[in-house]
Amino acid sequence: MSTEEVKAGLDALMSVGVAEIVLSGGNPLLREDIGEIIEYASRRFITTIYDNGSMALKKIDSLYDADFVAISLDSLDEKKNDYMRGVNGAWKKSTEAIEKLHEAGISVGVAPTITQLNLYEMEGFTRYFVEKGLPVWYAVYSHDYEDSLFGIGVRNDELEIVDNTEMVKLCDTLLRMKKERNGIFITDKTLLAVKELFLTGNRKWRCRALQNFVMVNHLGEASGCHLYAPAAQVTELPEVWNSRKFNALRAQYSNCQKCRYVCYLFYSIHRGIYGSIEILQDQLKNARSLFSEMYEPKRIVA
Numbered sequence: 001m002s003t004e005e006v007k008a009g010l011d012a013l014m015s016v017g018v019a020e021i022v023l024s025g026g027n028p029l030l031r032e033d034i035g036e037i038i039e040y041a042s043r044r045f046i047t048t049i050y051d052n053g054s055m056a057l058k059k060i061d062s063l064y065d066a067d068f069v070a071i072s073l074d075s076l077d078e079k080k081n082d083y084m085r086g087v088n089g090a091w092k093k094s095t096e097a098i099e100k101l102h103e104a105g106i107s108v109g110v111a112p113t114i115t116q117l118n119l120y121e122m123e124g125f126t127r128y129f130v131e132k133g134l135p136v137w138y139a140v141y142s143h144d145y146e147d148s149l150f151g152i153g154v155r156n157d158e159l160e161i162v163d164n165t166e167m168v169k170l171c172d173t174l175l176r177m178k179k180e181r182n183g184i185f186i187t188d189k190t191l192l193a194v195k196e197l198f199l200t201g202n203r204k205w206r207c208r209a210l211q212n213f214v215m216v217n218h219l220g221e222a223s224g225c226h227l228y229a230p231a232a233q234v235t236e237l238p239e240v241w242n243s244r245k246f247n248a249l250r251a252q253y254s255n256c257q258k259c260r261y262v263c264y265l266f267y268s269i270h271r272g273i274y275g276s277i278e279i280l281q282d283q284l285k286n287a288r289s290l291f292s293e294m295y296e297p298k299r300i301v302a
């Protein structure tokens with residue numbers, strides 16, 4: 001997509017009521033025009049950008065406008081992190097990026113994926129970063145169980161969480177830690193849903209794809225999530241959002257149980273305006289410190 005096509009897509013998303021944009025990848029920072037896109041998006045939406053640590057420092061000037069920058073890091077142990085990520089040097093790049101972005105006043109956070117290999121260190125990992133004033137937000141290892149539009153994750157039995165008891169304990173620990181300190185960016189409701197899943201295998205949520213969230217791929221095709229075929233071009237969304245076709249897809253997705261990705265879970269359980277209030281209440285302390293940061297003048301680039 002050209003820069004203008006991306007901007008037209010963002011306009012379309014705004015007109016159907018989208019409030020938050022997550023630019024993820026691949027790696028969105030590979031785009032030459034990413035600075036212009038982030039600037040355009042952040043004037044209209046809460047804008048988060050994900051990086052695996054490989055690009056953030058090269059594109060640091062593009063990141064000042066982002067509301068959040070999430071850098072993937074899975075372990076404090078360099079060897080373990082690189083093993084889990086499958087890339088030598090990943091730990092060094094991510095930790096450098098986190099440190100330098102933080103020093104530069106960019107709202108950076110650490111984004112680990114919880115797996116069987118780092119499960120036992122997640123409490124210490126969280127404590128380490130939040131005590132440095134760096135927020136942590138989590139994914140839980142998962143992968144597509146069938147063919148999808150584009151693959152997220154590959155099956156890796158080593159990473160699959162098998163110690164459910166420990167995962168339940170971690171949810172309780174994070175619930176407790178959230179009461180004591182700022183910077184743990186996962187809501188109580190999400191933690192309780194994840195806990196229930198690992199405790200009983202039951203999903204406490206109905207999927208709200210195409211209601212609370214929509215996925216747009218690099219070609220500008222919009223779908224409920226990455227596991228389903230595109231339903232429209234992003235620029236067509238204002239026309240089709242309230243169509244019969246979209247309502248039928250919403251009904252279909254609300255009965256779907258094909259995935260357990262925490263991001264889809266999060267946007268499914270926090271619904272509409274009431275959901276936004278819930279998130280704000282849950283993250284009140286974090287929101288206060290973030291808002292005060294957001295109202296500080298951003299860097300002026302001459």
Ligand code: SF4
Nearest residue numbers: 207225253256258259
């Ligand atoms: S549960 Fe929702 S997000 Fe997951 S595959 Fe089904 S429709 Fe997509």
